[in-house]
Amino acid sequence: MDQIVIRGGQRLKGRIPISGAKNAALTLLPCALLTDEPLTLRNLPRLADVDGFGHLLNQLGCSTTIEGSRPEDFGRVMTARATTLTSTVAPYDIVRKMRASILVLGPLLARAGEATVSLPGGCAIGNRPIDLHLKALEAFGAEIELASGYVKASAPGGRLAGGRFTFPVVSVGATENAVMAAVLASGTCVLENAAREPEIVDLCNCLVAMGAHIDGIGTETLTIEGVDRLHGATYRVMADRIEAGSYACAAVITQGDVELVGANAAEMDATLAALREAGATVEETKAGIRVAMSGRAEPVTLSTAPYPGFATDMQAQFMAMATLGTGASLFTETIFENRYMHVPELARMGCDIQVKGRTAIVRGVEGLVGAPVMATDLRASMSLIIAGLAAEGMTEVNRVYHLDRGYERLEEKLQAVGADIERISAG
Numbered sequence: 414m415d416q417i418v419i420r421g422g423q424r425l426k427g428r429i430p431i432s433g434a435k436n437a438a439l440t441l442l443p444c445a446l447l448t449d450e451p452l453t454l455r456n457l458p459r460l461a462d463v464d465g466f467g468h469l470l471n472q473l474g475c476s477t478t479i480e481g482s483r484p485e486d487f488g489r490v491m492t493a494r495a496t497t498l499t500s501t502v503a504p505y506d507i508v509r510k511m512r513a514s515i516l517v518l519g520p521l522l523a524r525a526g527e528a529t530v531s532l533p534g535g536c537a538i539g540n541r542p543i544d545l546h547l548k549a550l551e552a553f554g555a556e557i558e559l560a561s562g563y564v565k566a567s568a569p570g571g572r573l574a575g576g577r578f579t580f581p582v583v584s585v586g587a588t589e590n591a592v593m594a595a596v597l598a599s600g601t602c603v604l605e606n607a608a609r610e611p612e613i614v615d616l617c618n619c620l621v622a623m624g625a626h627i628d629g630i631g632t633e634t635l636t637i638e639g640v641d642r643l644h645g646a647t648y649r650v651m652a653d654r655i656e657a658g659s660y661a662c663a664a665v666i667t668q669g670d671v672e673l674v675g676a677n678a679a680e681m682d683a684t685l686a687a688l689r690e691a692g693a694t695v696e697e698t699k700a701g702i703r704v705a706m707s708g709r710a711e712p713v714t715l716s717t718a719p720y721p722g723f724a725t726d727m728q729a730q731f732m733a734m735a736t737l738g739t740g741a742s743l744f745t746e747t748i749f750e751n752r753y754m755h756v757p758e759l760a761r762m763g764c765d766i767q768v769k770g771r772t773a774i775v776r777g778v779e780g781l782v783g784a785p786v787m788a789t790d791l792r793a794s795m796s797l798i799i800a801g802l803a804a805e806g807m808t809e810v811n812r813v814y815h816l817d818r819g820y821e822r823l824e825e826k827l828q829a830v831g832a833d834i835e836r837i838s839a840g
């Protein structure tokens with residue numbers, strides 16, 4: 414298996430292009446199932462998960478073609494067209510490898526009146542049930558059966574009727590599935606306590622471009638008036654705010670100065686506030702955001718929360734950054750129950766972190782030492798890269814496939830700003 418090898422201690426300086434957002438791409442791709450016309454997505458990141466999703470769309474009868482990228486986009490342009498669906502089944506083998514496959518449930522149900530999707534099962538950062546996805550669809554009129562590890566959903570009469578659902582807990586994925594199911598309903602669907610993440614706004618804007626009627630975009634109440642059909646559209650995927658935040662943490666820990674080109678400050682308030690709390694200079698520039706740091710990071714107190722709160726997807730990277738801070742930082746993880754898997758690996762590099770239930774205290778140390786490490790999920794892997802960039806000596810990050818799921822051309826982007834980082838291919 415590939416490895417990423419870092420020799421730490423280089424100050425990052427320069428410009429880093431920010432790719433299209435993975436999590437937006439994974440909810441925009443299934444929108445292609447909602448119409449027989451082509452959906453063209455620009456600025457799609459080159460990531461294993463995006464390729465995997467394209468493969469799933471193909472299995473359902475949706476063709477995908479990839480064109481070269483435009484000069485202003487780092488990523489690719491994909492046109493997906495589901496002229497007719499040839500299957501409404503998302504099999505176990507695909508769903509187990511890529512949780513986001515569950516996001517075909519809503520659109521298949523809306524378009525075909527039925528969908529059979531494998532249950533995703535547990536994953537490295539907690540149990541991650543899908544009960545809220547199913548309850549929202551039921552509230553809109555779906556009939557749901559669970560059998561042999563599969564969810565079988567159907568819409569009586571072939572079309573969802575409409576209804577109202579209040580989420581007891583904010584869920585990004587369940588909001589996405591419910592919105593995609595609702596757009597072709599025969600009546601009106603209302604979602605309360607819906608997720609407000611920028612990726613949901615991106616999804617809604619794309620659906621509106623396809624002819625959907627959605628009110629309250631960006632708020633916790635979404636009102637979707639079903640339409641008879643949607644049409645094709647061309648839509649540009651938003652910038653990846655988590656990728657941008659990750660590189661910002663890398664800039665701070667190396668006491669560097671980087672410009673995150675294409676990043677959108679308006680979608681990153683909580684991350685930028687946390688960077689300022691750590692003592693970084695954060696400025697909006699014409700092209701994106703500049704993050705610069707001199708000296709060691711000051712301690713931070715961060716608690717993860719749904720948007721606009723501090724993102725759980727940024728927790729591991731800020732924790733890595735805080736390991737070289739001047740004092741004790743306090744982290745509270747409120748979204749996922751098992752999201753401190755990076756802690757033992759960071760400890761191997763000389764970090765001082767104590768975990769108690771959902772909180773972690775990180776006491777800043779004077780220096781980190783490189784080590785062979787590996788992580789069990791994407792953001793945890795990135796935290797090890799960040800620590801490795803500042804550690805003395807060599808850090809070997811294993812299980813690189815996690816990083817390939819979510820960071821486009823990681824080594825190339827970091828090399829360009831001065832990092833000593835390379836991928837060693839297993840052959």
Ligand code: UD1
Nearest residue numbers: 436513541542543544545546583584585586587726748749
């Ligand atoms: C999405 C993101 C992920 C991010 C997470 C939280 C994608 C592909 N993934 O994941 O990167 O970390 O949002 O911002 O966009 N829950 C239930 N029942 C459900 C659904 C969720 O109890 O049916 C719980 C979860 O266990 C968790 C919380 O709700 O505790 C939030 O999860 P959710 O927002 O759904 O995360 P995902 O959509 O899976």
